[in-house]
Amino acid sequence: MKDKVIDELQFSVGIVLAREQVVPxxxxxxxxxDWTVFVPLPDDIGERQRRMQLxxxxxxxxxxxAFVMSSEFRSPKCHVPT
Numbered sequence: 001m002k003d004k005v006i007d008e009l010q011f012s013v014g015i016v017l018a019r020e021q022v023v024p025x026x027x028x029x030x031x032x033x034d035w036t037v038f039v040p041l042p043d044d045i046g047e048r049q050r051r052m053q054l055x056x057x058x059x060x061x062x063x064x065x066a067f068v069m070s071s072e073f074r075s076p077k078c079h080v081p082t
Contacts (some may be wrong), residue, residue, distance in 0.1 A: 001029075004027060005053065007027075008027055017019060023039075024039050024041050026067050026068070027067060028059055028062060029064060029065050032062065035062065041071070053078065
């Protein structure tokens with residue numbers, strides 16, 4: 001699991017340094033293999049909850065053993081120099 005988290009951190013660093021749009025994603029570990037699912041989460045709480053419920057259903061369907069969620073903070077905690 002440690003390797004999966006490190007992979008996700010390295011992937012996230014690449015996105016931030018490239019100044020690409022950050023889209024929340026989940027890396028879902030299943031007996032079949034790993035799945036990476038990008039899930040845009042809108043500001044509307046109801047829609048956000050609906051999308052997370054869909055993800056929970058997906059993880060149950062695939063018998064997920066673990067997951068790593070990568071997202072962004074509402075207010076940045078760091079600054080990337082230009």
